[in-house]
Amino acid sequence: MSRELIFSWNGQCAIFDFRRIERRQLYGSKRRIAVDERGTPCTRASMTLDGNTVLRPGMTAQGWFTDEGEQVETSDVIAVGTDGQPLPMHPSTLGVAQPLTETVEPSAVLDLAVEAVLALAPQSLPDGLRKALQDGKVFRFTYCYRPEAVPPTAFLMGNAEGFFALVGRPTACQWMSREQAAQDVDGGTEDDLDFEMV
């Protein structure tokens, strides 16, 4: 299966290679590790509360079980709606042209709970779409890496650095009124802006 992101735009086709990018690739990272008295890294493990069993990495797993304790294979697990009925699966969108028909306001991007940032490298990009992205237009599209019941929302955008897609889940704005405070829910100069500090 092709791994490109393909878009149809005004009867033309745009194709991007993509890869996920993370903060550590831009700024490096800091992590804390435990070492023994000789400076050799220790391994984190679990111990049962009775102290009888030490569970090393690779000795535990997570799975789906019925109330009776019967394990259910992952392939037999489905997503259901509020009515309990199975939700249809949305197929993967990789290699399948997704229409770019909807530009969005910046507030829609701000309301996205971002799950992944993708760096895009154009294989073919119509001039009109390139200009629209460089002019600051943001397009909504459906991004589904693997079949999912509720596929994430994604936004295609560009800046001076290149082209990107933000993948995530839309959230709703939480409003404040005079009478009621919010309920807890579960759920210098421009050159001085230094992300190395964070």
Added chain:
Amino acid sequence: MKSFHLSDKPGRNAFLRLVPAPAVTEPPRAARSGRAIAQRRFVIAGDHNTHDALTTKFGADYGQALIDDNPEVDLAITGSPLGETLSVYLTANGELCVSAPRIVEVVTGPDGAERERRDPIDIAGNIDLTEPIHLSKLRFKRADAVRRFVFARALVVSHMDGLTFEFLRGLAQELDAADELVMVGAGSSGREPLVMQQNGVPWRGFLEGRVDGDRHSLILRLSNMELKMPEVTDAK
């Protein structure tokens, strides 16, 4: 709900609250047969059934041993449900650490190479100290901000009383009318990153305001990443 000390101009500040933005919920799961299910952690192997143990006992090519005797399964514990457990550390030899290990901080560069090992420095939270979080002079149009920063978290700034409601509403109105986000920072300079709790992630904070009739929303958006291409790529 976290306490948040904010100042929008010299001599004007208030203690407020931060509440998480509404969570995104996943649809519930069920078995294809319609039966209700839940996720549980369980034991899949004992000490004698791991890859390392099997390699030691049978050699690297232990496939035939799996077929002949099922040494990868310990019927006494395999499949046992796991409840609450304690976190422990094991030495490089696989022995239980009986005293607390030393914690070191490993710094790696964007290329993934280790740059430094050092004693960790504890960082205190700084969003509700006597020194308030200050509005900076850095403002970004919404359309520019979304194409420049990755906003990873959002918290809604909530009032404590009528006075703080007016304070926040005024700020939200001003930002909404200007279609801007303003960067906020900690410390007397107002330029230090925001740290929500002890040893928490340092964030760049930006306030966004929205107004809808009598309602408003002043949202603290947190970012620790710009939208730019890495120079070194180490992962697909």
